[in-house]
Every structure is written in structure tokens, then in C-alpha cells.
Amino acid sequence: MKNSTVLEKKIEEWKAEFPLIEDLMSTREVFWVNPLYGNKQEESLHSITEKDIQDAEARLARFAPFIMKAFPETEQSNGIIESPLAFIPNMQQKLSELCGLNIPGKLCAKFDSHLPISGSIKARGGVYEVLYLAEAIATKHTNLSWTDDYSILKNDDFRNLFQEYTIVVGSTGNLGLSIGIMGAALGFRVVVHMSVEAKQWKKDMLRSKGVIVVEHTADYSQAVEAGRKEAEQDSKSYFIDDESSRHLFLGYAVAAKRLQQQLINLNIVVDEEHPLIVHLPCGVGGGPGGVTFGLKSIFKENVHCFFAEPTHSPAMLLGLMTGLHEKIAVQDFGIDNRTAADGLAVGRPSGLVGRILERDIAGVFTVQDEHLYLLLKMLADSENKFLEPSALAGFFGPMQLMATKSGRRFLKERNLLDKMPGATQITWATGGSMVPKTEMDKFYQQGV
Numbered sequence: 001m002k003n004s005t006v007l008e009k010k011i012e013e014w015k016a017e018f019p020l021i022e023d024l025m026s027t028r029e030v031f032w033v034n035p036l037y038g039n040k041q042e043e044s045l046h047s048i049t050e051k052d053i054q055d056a057e058a059r060l061a062r063f064a065p066f067i068m069k070a071f072p073e074t075e076q077s078n079g080i081i082e083s084p085l086a087f088i089p090n091m092q093q094k095l096s097e098l099c100g101l102n103i104p105g106k107l108c109a110k111f112d113s114h115l116p117i118s119g120s121i122k123a124r125g126g127v128y129e130v131l132y133l134a135e136a137i138a139t140k141h142t143n144l145s146w147t148d149d150y151s152i153l154k155n156d157d158f159r160n161l162f163q164e165y166t167i168v169v170g171s172t173g174n175l176g177l178s179i180g181i182m183g184a185a186l187g188f189r190v191v192v193h194m195s196v197e198a199k200q201w202k203k204d205m206l207r208s209k210g211v212i213v214v215e216h217t218a219d220y221s222q223a224v225e226a227g228r229k230e231a232e233q234d235s236k237s238y239f240i241d242d243e244s245s246r247h248l249f250l251g252y253a254v255a256a257k258r259l260q261q262q263l264i265n266l267n268i269v270v271d272e273e274h275p276l277i278v279h280l281p282c283g284v285g286g287g288p289g290g291v292t293f294g295l296k297s298i299f300k301e302n303v304h305c306f307f308a309e310p311t312h313s314p315a316m317l318l319g320l321m322t323g324l325h326e327k328i329a330v331q332d333f334g335i336d337n338r339t340a341a342d343g344l345a346v347g348r349p350s351g352l353v354g355r356i357l358e359r360d361i362a363g364v365f366t367v368q369d370e371h372l373y374l375l376l377k378m379l380a381d382s383e384n385k386f387l388e389p390s391a392l393a394g395f396f397g398p399m400q401l402m403a404t405k406s407g408r409r410f411l412k413e414r415n416l417l418d419k420m421p422g423a424t425q426i427t428w429a430t431g432g433s434m435v436p437k438t439e440m441d442k443f444y445q446q447g448v
């Protein structure tokens with residue numbers, strides 16, 4: 001590695017410019033604060049607006065009668081796919097003991113792990129993009145109108161129409177699950193390209209629903225490439241691009257509106273004296289990015305979002321820090337992108353997300369796999385909630401914010417330290433309720 005070059009610069013030069021790269025290459029845990037955070041922007045560098053989030057929310061509401069019919073588990077919520085926000089005082093206590101520091105304020109978890117349909121945060125973005133596509137096709141080829149009761153989309157006429165179309169996606173697992181399950185429910189032909197690391201039970205579940213699963217021996221990026229190529233050859237094929245999809249992003253962004261109401265229901269105030277700090281596991285960036293975009297548009301400078309990545313896959317951190325976004329990958333620096341957090345095993349970040357949010361992400365921290373397992377066991381023991389390893393990454397944030405030098409400096413410089421007793425922190429629990437029990441037992445044992 002020593003003498004090699006990355007984008008025409010020697011590794012030694014990269015390290016001189018960004019000393020943190022040394023730590024990243026050694027897969028040490030880091031807490032990086034974004035130097036651009038909060039800088040004002042002259043003009044928007046992108047075309048996504050609050051209006052787009054409202055449209056996405058309205059589209060999900062139009063589909064609610066269909067979702068309720070196709071997925072009876074959503075009856076309680078009238079076809080709205082949403083997850084609980086809950087205080088986790090026992091976990092907060094355990095985290096304080098673990099780091100030997102008080103974690104001040106309130107600690108909540110947002111349990112996207114328990115979202116209906118696919119049990120992960122992808123039930124927001126992935127599902128939304130499939131619905132978007134279905135509506136576009138149906139309004140073009142039938143007389144479906146936005147004011148109709150969309151439960152009619154379960155009828156054979158619509159299924160026969162959707163059957164003519166193929167949805168293609170490359171996925172490490174959960175995105176494929178969400179798109180496969182929703183796509184199949186509408187009648188689409190769905191092809192999911194998966195990397196070898198993708199869990200067998202996810203492949204099995206998809207195949208049981210009639211989804212075509214193509215396995216690739218190379219990694220995720222190559223799985224995505226294969227999907228894109230396949231879709232290009234067919235005008236009735238639609239490729240869902242995890243790395244740069246607006247629709248996925250908007251599906252995730254709707255979460256913020258729902259969260260706003262849940263905070264009110266829990267009597268949690270967010271204002272200048274009561275900041276909100278959110279810790280989000282990050283893979284390619286769409287999930288945490290969409291949520292951050294939505295939260296920033298509601299709570300402005302009173303919310304601070306940190307992204308969490310595995311020490312072996314610090315893709316977003318590298319992209320933001322160097323400003324090179326999708327032009328740079330962890331593998332360029334010999335970082336192997338091998339992690340138990342399969343939902344976060346991404347070497348190259350989304351350029352769309354990095355550019356939209358380069359001034360809105362407060363920072364990125366990294367977590368070792370052993371810590372993910374430890375946190376998994378702690379949360380199971382203290383709150384009786386079982387998550388997949390990826391979903392635990394955010395739970396490392398409240399500790400690191402207090403325990404690392406850069407975390408504390410961030411709090412001081414932003415005048416947040418004194419406000420922490422009145423602050424609320426949310427750890428976004430991004431997945432896990434669909435993991436088979438035998439798999440979950442193995443995860444738990446790793447934590448022991």
C-alpha cells in the first residue's frame with residue numbers, strides 16, 4: 001500500500017492532507033466532525049425541496065388502502081408503514097456504565113427494525129420507489145386517478161399490467177427484500193442482484209415470493225453494475241439505483257414528518273434550548289441521508305445528525321472528508337469493506353447524498369464489529385429488542401459524543417454541552433425484526 005497512488009496522489013500525501021486516513025486504514029474507531037457543518041450555502045446545489053417530501057407523503061397516503069389490503073399487518077396503522085419511537089432508559093443506563101460517563105438528557109430509539117413489510121429502514125425508501133413506479137405506469141396505461149381508492153390495484157387488471165414490467169435492483173440484502181416483497185405484491189417481475197455476503201435467509205425468502213435472485217461472487221458495487229446493465233437492455237425494465245435515486249431518498253425523508261408527530265406525542269420539545277441529536281447507521285447513504293434531509297427541513301439548526309459506519313466500510317466519511325464523494329472508495333486505501341454489518345458494507349458512498357448534505361451532516365463515527373455485537377446483546381438484555389448488527393451502529397454515538405475528544409469539542413464549540421441535560425438523542429434502529437431466530441441467537445452469542 002505504501003507506494004501506491006489513489007487518484008494520482010500518493011497515500012503519504014493523502015495522509016498528510018487528511019491525518020485521519022491513517023486511522024481509517026488501520027480500522028481504528030474514529031469520531032469525525034464535519035468542518036463544513038452548518039456553513040451557509042449561497043444557493044441550493046440540488047433540486048430536492050420540501051414540496052417533494054410532501055408529495056412523497058401524499059403518495060404513500062394514496063397507497064395506504066392498497067397496502068392495508070395486501071399486508072394485513074398494517075391494518076392497525078391504516079396502511080401507513082411506520083415504526084415506534086420509544087425511550088430506552090435501561091439501555092441509557094447501561095451505555096453510561098459502559099463508558100463510565102453520564103449520558104445526559106433523554107435517549108430514545110426509533111425502531112425501524114420493526115417496520116411492517118420488510119423489517120428495516122428500506123421499507124421506507126425501497127417500498128416508496130416501487131409505489132412511485134406502479135402509480136406512474138398505472139396512470140399512464142389505465143384511467144386510474146389520484147382520487148381513486150387504490151385498493152383496486154390488487155385487481156387482476158392491474159396485476160396483468162404490472163407483470164409486463166421488470167424491476168431490477170442490486171442489493172446487499174434489505175433493499176432487495178423491500179423491493180422484492182412490494183414489487184411481487186403488485187405483480188411486477190422483480191430481479192434482485194445480490195453479493196455473496198448477502199444472507200441466505202434473505203435470498204430464500206425472496207425466492208419464495210417468486211422474486212428472481214441472481215448471486216454474484218464479486219462485491220456489492222459489481223452486483224449493482226450487473227443490475228444496471230440488464231435493465232438498460234429493455235425498455236420495460238426499471239433499475240432502482242441505490243447510489244443515486246431521488247425516489248428512495250424521498251421515501252426516507254418522509255420519516256422525519258412522522259417523527260415530528262411522535263416527538264409531540266412523547267412530550268419531547270425540540271428548540272434552541274432542547275436540541276435533538278440523531279445517530280443513523282449509514283451504508284451508501286440514502287437512508288440516513290433522506291432522514292437527515294427531512295429532519296433538517298423541519299428542525300433546522302436545532303437538530304444534529306451523525307452517521308455511523310463500520311470501521312471496515314467508512315465510505316461516507318471518506319467521501320465527505322475528501323469532498324470526492326462517489327469518486328473515492330474505501331478499497332482505494334486498502335480498507336477491505338468486510339463487516340458483520342451487511343447493511344452497511346458499502347465501499348463507495350452515494351454522490352447524490354454526499355453533495356446534498358455536505359453541510360448538513362454533523363459528523364461520522366466508526367464502530368468495530370465486536371462493539372456492534374456487544375451493543376446487540378446490551379439492547380436485548382436491557383430493552384428486550386433484538387436488532388441486526390448494522391442497526392446497532394447508531395447506539396455507539398451517544399457514548400462517543402461524550403467520550404471522544406472530537407465529540408466533546410463539537411459539543412463545546414456548538415454551545416451544546418450545557419444544553420445536554422435538556423437534549424434528546426435518538427438512535428435509529430434500522431433493522432432486525434425479520435431475522436430468523438436461529439440467526440439472531442448466533443448474533444447474541446457473539447455479544448456474549
Ligand SMILES: *Cc1c(COP(=O)(O)O)cnc(C)c1O
Pocket residue numbers: 120121122174175281282283284285286287288343344388390391430431432
Ligand atoms: C440499508 C441499511 C442501512 C443504511 O442505509 P443506506 O441507504 O445504505 O445508507 C442501515 N441499516 C440497515 C439495517 C440497512 O439495511
